[in-house]
Amino acid sequence: MGALLTCGLEWFGELGFFCARLLKAAVTPPFEWRELLRQCDAIGAKALPLVALAGAATGVVLSLETHDSLARFGAKSFLPAVIVFSIVKESGPVITGLVVSGRAGAGIGAELGSMKVTEQIDAMEASAVDPFRYLAATRVLACILMLPLLTIAGDFCGIFMGWVTNTLTDSISLHKFLESGMKEVGFSDYIPPIFKTALFGAIIGVVACFQGMRTKGGTEGVGRSATSSVVLSSLFVILADVLIVRVILIVWPAS
């Protein structure tokens, strides 16, 4: 138990030093714009189909599950609002965060882990290029920038497929569905959940880069880093969500 505690404290301590160096690399020139764009494409554009699919599936399931329940209480007319609220406020951000932590977290952990064990990171440092700036800062920033955009795409797909599923049983135009669903939704309902995904992005990027850049032990170590990147980033995304929801409810009580 004592050893586990020491190990945990050591991990958080090292993570703290890693974040400090990462922050310095991210905010001081020279900036690696080209690599940042490449990472935005790898983390954002390439994850879009998966996020869209996950969002669409959420919309379908929400519509199917809530339709009967609401019908039982004579509240079927609330279905659009239930779908929009559920997706925009919680399901969309969390599912996007978990999908990206699975896809990008594993990718970053494995790629940086592989670079570490094949001495590519040492080679970068030996040629006077800061790997924190070139490898880590670009990936973390790309995660921070891409998560909110992916969330918007996932939300759109979820709401659209929620409407499609609803239309199969009760025909309703998209315009009317959206009007009914968004009537009571204000900016304070949209903005905080979308921006909380930027924090999810930071968590996924930092944890995956940290686990990747401290890889030891050859190909087995690379596998361990990829797995631990996904497990830890997913866990921290869920924990952060609990805290952020509480903060949002305090800051925007009406929402």
Place this chain on the structure above:
Amino acid sequence: MEAERQEFPIHVTDLRKSFGAQNVLDGIRLEARQGETVAVMGRSGTGKSVLLKLLVGLEPADSGSVCIRGQEIGELGRGELNEIRKKIGFLFQQAALYDSLTIEQNVMFPMTRHSRTPQGEQKQRARELLAGLGMEKDLDKLPSQIFRG
């Protein structure tokens, strides 16, 4: 001592490094003059690579001194250390080419970051270097696509 440091571009004294209980370097002394070729030989696991990593500051020494052109490596900040690293050519055991970059981009990588020459000239220089090795046909290949024999 200071005169010796100035005389030898690479000057190492009483260098020690251990990993846990394993003592890898135990009081190494090394001096290399300008233009001199020095070969460090030894069985696998005797610390040759560790010594080279200590010379460019990739690993911190437990004790002792590493001086490159009169500058103590362990006392330098990241910026000063990088200025020294720019003047050192370092080839890793497994080549350590960047997987995501083509062969040409690998050769150009340090130039694009440290040189102010136009990109066209950098490209030309990289192509000249690769042509010298008979690799002009491999410019756009990734490291995984070329034979490493």
